Structure formats: C-alpha cells, structure tokens
Amino acid sequence: xxxxxxxxxxxxxxxxxxxxxxxxxxxxxxxxxxxxxxxxxxxxxxxxxxxxxxxxxxxxxxxxxxxxxxxxxxxxxxxxxxxxxxxxxxxxxxxxxxxxxxxxxxxxxxxxxxxxxxxxxxxxxxxxxxxxxxxxxxxxxxxxxxxxxxxxxxxxxxxx
Amino acid sequence: xxxxxxxxxxxxxxxxxxxxxxxxxxxxxxxxxxxxxxxxxxxxxxxxxxxxxxxxxxxxxxxxxxxxxxxxxxxxxxxxxxxxxxxxxxxxxxxxxxxxxxxxxxxxxxxxxxxxxxxxxxxxxxxxxxxxxxxxxxxxxxxxxxxxxxxxxxxxxxxxxxxxxxxxxxxxxxxxxxxxxxxxxxxxxxxxxxxxxxxxxxxxxxxxxxxxxxxxxxxxxxxxxxxxxxxxxxxxxxxxxxxxxxxxxxxxxxxxxxxxxxxxxxxxxxxxxxxxxxxxxxxxxxxxxxxxxxxxxxxxxxxxxxxxxxxxxxxxxxxxxxxxxxxxxxxxxxxxxxxxxxxxxxxxxxxxxxxxxxxxxxxxxxxxxxxxxxxxxxxxxxxxxxxxxxxxxxxxxxxxxxxxxxxxxxxxxxxxxxxxxxxxxxxxxxxxxxxxxxxx
Numbered sequence: 001x002x003x004x005x006x007x008x009x010x011x012x013x014x015x016x017x018x019x020x021x022x023x024x025x026x027x028x029x030x031x032x033x034x035x036x037x038x039x040x041x042x043x044x045x046x047x048x049x050x051x052x053x054x055x056x057x058x059x060x061x062x063x064x065x066x067x068x069x070x071x072x073x074x075x076x077x078x079x080x081x082x083x084x085x086x087x088x089x090x091x092x093x094x095x096x097x098x099x100x101x102x103x104x105x106x107x108x109x110x111x112x113x114x115x116x117x118x119x120x121x122x123x124x125x126x127x128x129x130x131x132x133x134x135x136x137x138x139x140x141x142x143x144x145x146x147x148x149x150x151x152x153x154x155x156x157x158x159x160x
Numbered sequence: 161x162x163x164x165x166x167x168x169x170x171x172x173x174x175x176x177x178x179x180x181x182x183x184x185x186x187x188x189x190x191x192x193x194x195x196x197x198x199x200x201x202x203x204x205x206x207x208x209x210x211x212x213x214x215x216x217x218x219x220x221x222x223x224x225x226x227x228x229x230x231x232x233x234x235x236x237x238x239x240x241x242x243x244x245x246x247x248x249x250x251x252x253x254x255x256x257x258x259x260x261x262x263x264x265x266x267x268x269x270x271x272x273x274x275x276x277x278x279x280x281x282x283x284x285x286x287x288x289x290x291x292x293x294x295x296x297x298x299x300x301x302x303x304x305x306x307x308x309x310x311x312x313x314x315x316x317x318x319x320x321x322x323x324x325x326x327x328x329x330x331x332x333x334x335x336x337x338x339x340x341x342x343x344x345x346x347x348x349x350x351x352x353x354x355x356x357x358x359x360x361x362x363x364x365x366x367x368x369x370x371x372x373x374x375x376x377x378x379x380x381x382x383x384x385x386x387x388x389x390x391x392x393x394x395x396x397x398x399x400x401x402x403x404x405x406x407x408x409x410x411x412x413x414x415x416x417x418x419x420x421x422x423x424x425x426x427x428x429x430x431x432x433x434x435x436x437x438x439x440x441x442x443x444x445x446x447x448x449x450x451x452x453x454x455x456x457x458x459x460x461x462x463x464x465x466x467x468x469x470x471x472x473x474x475x476x477x478x479x480x481x482x483x484x485x486x487x488x489x490x491x492x493x494x495x496x497x498x499x500x501x502x503x504x505x506x507x508x509x510x511x512x513x514x515x516x517x518x519x520x521x522x523x524x525x526x527x528x529x530x531x532x533x534x535x536x537x538x539x540x541x542x543x544x545x546x547x548x549x550x551x552x553x554x555x556x557x558x559x560x561x562x563x564x565x566x567x568x569x570x571x572x573x574x575x576x577x578x579x580x581x582x583x584x585x586x587x588x589x590x591x592x593x594x595x596x597x598x599x600x
Contacts, residue, residue: 017329019243019286022369024351029332032293059351066353066511069293069335085255086454087412087487089501123337123505124255124454125294128412128485129419130163138296142163 001048007037011052023053027060031070039074068123076111076118078156080104081135084121087128092145096132097121099146103153116157161265164419167436171398173386173406174379175422178266185301187308190269196314198385199276203322205388207238207281214384216392218404223249223340223377224453224483225558226471229384233374235364236282242371246275246287246326247349247363250302250378251333251340253292254453255505256485259408260378262420264291264298267382268305272314272328274381277388278374279326286327288368289378290349293334302330337509341557342375344511355513356557379408399425403470407484414441414490426470433488444490448574452482454502455562457569478569495574496581499567500528506563517560520551524567534581541578545571 003011010033011026018025030049035041041064050057064070082097101107104117111118127133130142134149141152166172166179177183177193190196202210215230236244248271252260263271275287289306291299306328309315317325331349333339339348343357346368367373383405387395396404403425409432411418416438423432429449433440440446446461451469457479459467467473474481489498507521527544530536548564548571555561571578 017331019369022350025331025349027351028334028348032332032334053351055351063334063351063353067293067334067336084501085505086498086501087256087485089498090413090487090489090493122294123508124253124257126252126258126261126292128256128258128487129410130258131412131418135294138294140297 001044003034003037007033015052024055024059027053027055028063028067028070031060031064035070041070041072074111074115077116078136079118079120080153081120081122081125083123083125083127083131083133083135085124087124088132091131093132096134096144096146096149100134100149100153103150117153162262164417167417167419167421169431169436170422171406171424172422173390173395173398174263174270174382174408175266177270178262183266185265185267185269185305187269187305187312187314190267190273191312194389195269195385196273196276198388199273199280199314200320200322201388202277202280203324207283210277210281210388213387213392217383217387217395218399218402219380219383219387219395220403220471221377222379222383222407222484224254224455224480226481229376229380232364232376233278233281235362236372236374237365238282238372240372243286243369244279244282244284245368245371245373246278246282246284246328247346247368247373247375248275248287248289248378248381249340249342249345249375250289250291250295250298251345252295252378252483253337253340254455254483254485255502256410256412256450256453256487257483258410258412259420259484261295261298262408263378263382264295264302268302269309269314270382270385271302271378272305272309274384275328276314276319276324276326277384278376278381280324282372282374284374285325287329288349289328289330290333290339290345291330292339293332296332299330299332306330336511337505338511338557338559341559344557346373346375353511355511356559358556400468400470402472403481407469407481409469409484409486411437411486411488413486413488414444414446414493415439415488416441423469426468426473429467429469430465432469432486437488440488440490442490444492446488447491447493448489448495448498448570450485450487450489450566451479453485454487454505454566455558456480456482457565458573459569460573494532495570495577496528496532499570500525500532502566502570503528503563506559510559510563514555514557514560516551516554517563520547520560521563523547524563528567531578531581536578536582538579538582541571541575544578 014026220226339354344354348354449464507525548567551564
C-alpha cells in the first residue's frame, strides 16, 4: 500500500521512534493516522501495518477491538462526538446528544444516508470545565448549546 | 489558549508563563521567561540532590493516586545495566479532569524540561509523552514543541555540551480510559491491548520494555522545574504539611464560573466554591461534591463545605483528592441518574481482564438502569451496595475500585433518592435501544 507523502514521512518517523526490535510500539499510532487518511481500518491496512511494524497480523487485529477510536467501518465525513459523561451531563450534555440525534436523524455510531455526518455518544473527552462539549473529528467545541450545535452542523453541511 | 478567565486567588507556579501577555509557548518564549535554566541547574546537581529537593517539596503524583514523587524516583535502580525510560502519562481521561490539556496546550516546553530533569536523575536517554487519541491537537502541539527543542539543542545528543543525550517523542493513544492506569499505559505504549500488569514489579523497576521507568502524570513532571527554581522547601511551603505546592484544579458541574485554576494544596473548599468558582449555579444548595474525578467517593454538601483541598483532609472525610477534577452537583441533581451515568462509564471502560470488574460493572449498570427507570425493587438497592463492595480490592488495577467507590457512597448517602424512585412509574422516558436491552 502507498499513502500520501505526509503519512509516509510520519510512518518513517514512527518506526524510528522506538528502540531497535520494539517497532510493535508503532502499531497503535500508525493505525490512528492511517485510519484518518483511509476512513477506516481495512484488512489491507492491517496487513500493511503488520509488515511495517514487523509483527504478525494478529497483533494488529487484537488492538482494533480494544481501542474505541479504531473502527473497521467508515464514519461520516464529519464525526460528531457528544459527551454525556457526568460533568457534561450536569450542564445539558444529554439533551445536547438527543438534539444532535434528532437533527441528524441518526443514533449512536450511525451515519447519515448522505455520508456527511456520523454521531457518537462519547465518554469524557477532557473538556469538563468548559462543558457541555462536542468534538467534531479532532476539533473541540466548548459550552455548546443546541443552537450553537445547529450552527456548527449547518455550517459543515454547506458545500465548501 | 486559555478557556476561562483567571482568578486572583490562584497561585500561579506551573501556569505562570501562560498568563503573561503575548506568551505563545514556543521555545523562544519559554527561554525568554527563564525556561530550561532548571535543567542546566540539574546538570550541576547530583541525582540524589535532585531527588532530595523533590522529596522536600512534598510533591505527590498529580494523576490521582498522590504517591510521593521523590520516593517513586528513588525506587529506580540507577545502576541497572538496562536502558532507563521516561514516560509521561497524558492519557487524561478521568471524568471531571481537563488540566493536563491546559499545560500541554499552553506551555509544552515546561513538560519537556520536567522530563529532561527526570532523565538527568535516572540516566534515561529516551522518553515518551503518551497522549490520549482524542487530544490529537495536543499531540500536534507536543510534536511541534519537541521539534523546536531539538532545533534549539534541548533534545538530542550531548545537550548543550553537557554530555547528556535524551530523545523524546509524543505517542498517540486510541481511546481507552484504562490506559491512564500506569501498567496498562505501558502495555499500550508497547503496542498491545491496554490490560493492566500484575505488580510488583512496579514500573520503576520493570516498566517500559521491562526496563526501569519513571512514569508520572503531565502535571507532576511540569511541577519539577519550579521545585528546582524555588527550592524544595519554598515549594512545599506553598501548600500544607505533607502536600506541597499547587494543584491545577478543574471546577466542573454546577459552578457559576467553572474552569481550571491553579490553587495551593490545602485551599478551603468553601472559598474555592464561593470565590474562585463564583458560587453554586443559581444560588442553589450544594447536594454532592466529588473532589477529584468520578472515581472518588461522593461527599454530601454538608460534608464537603468545611474541608480543604488536600490528600489528608479528603481521606479523613472518606474520599480522595484524586486528579483535581471537582464535580459539584446542586440540589436539583438526580443522584440515581448520576450513579447510573458514572457506572455506564466504568462498564464501558472496563478492559475485561479481571472478572469482578468486567462482570461487576455490567451488573451494576443493569441494576442502576432498572432503579433509575423506576422498575427496581428495594432488594436491588442493597444488591448494588453489595456488588460494589465485593469488587473492592479484587481487581488487578484500580478501575474496579474506581467503579465501586462512588457507587457505594451514593447508595449510602442518597439512599432515600433510590427509595423514592421505587414506587414511582418510569421517571425517565426510555430513549435508546440500549436502555431497553439493559432493562430486559
């Protein structure tokens, strides 16, 4: 498999980041960055990561089910993560999640028919003092209200 | 970027630079404000002298366990022929905690300098900053800072002519609360599932790649340069006896002014809530208080008001200072729902390695779902308490305790709320298929 030049450079750096014979350490970060480019962890990617990290494919497979951010199916173009854990719950996180679900017409870990949005009710993501929080892909949004979320989602939906 | 206004009652030691106007966290800015001087000072000191200062400072681990840092560093067998490693725990995932974000985002070189000093102490030549996958933008910030430090000669070979070599890398997690537990973090850093290890041996002796490892929280490493700058004694005196210095404290939940504030250890809870946090939202009464993340036993408002924010005060009151993630719940809070949401989290995050935790959290979630929905029986309330109690101390890592402790305290202190739900019809509409499954 070949990847974008940026990702190839990152892979090269990753493999060199660990002591000799310890390239298994690069498996998880490699899957994370490759998944961003490919949209999901595919069987080809598993084989490729195994080859580059010099580990048997089973050692790549076994981490995929463990880590919640690794996924085999593609998500929406924008992955909307709404936190409903305790600090967010206390200030409207759950209502915000239900609002997002209703607006997008999808539930937890589902994707809209047009493939633009996917939704996930997530556990604490470390924005507790600025709750309720939403993370869209890797961008944090703090003190989110239903109105603010509408604006965010409508803004993303517009053709860029 | 700082997400909340600072407060005049803060004591800024770790966060002092980031509040300077125009401070942007680059290596130039960090050096301009005296950065990396403490590493150079450390080079002139013996490892034992550095550990001595850290011990005098009464710095205790800021990730949640509160273990004395100097002692932890002292456990590392420096004479061992194996390579030594520095590992930073930046897997901040304890519900209510968002302080390491502030440090990495605004002053990443402070963390690098803390790592360098630790490396100097144990003779480590490699280090890793493990950052949770959700914090991708912080991984990017950390990588940029590391690149800058290499260019400026603060990382790499023969750093500033001292003869010290140290390589540092940022490492991405991929979504797992369990990896905040130190032995699980090491497994994850080795590319495996984040299951905890049996201890002993502790990471100080057999950590990363079975080699001696200094593993501390972001805030712990970030505290070290200021300890050398001020001297251990002066740093300790900022706090109280047995708990030195300051703590980044995250005020979350029903505060008028939630935010992350740097407060001295031993700061009065009443002053923290009413002055720093602007009081309880809407002038309401405080029903419950969690001092340091959702794994701490819950205190009632009445219990919490007279306390101070430090390890011993919270332990005496039957809770823990934990990670500094304060969760305040006002009188409108439904404690059954709070208990359920907390258990939902631990059931989701249990790695499944130990049966009491894997099965216990799942059962507790089911029982609490039933009780919250109003279809539970009085026996269920006792069963929740019993199940939680039976998980305590019976798991490899503290996740089992983390799930059991808040649950037991909520059942004990707010039993009337569980009872009040028994006779009522379903109080919460069932909104997701998950809930239906759990009810069945």
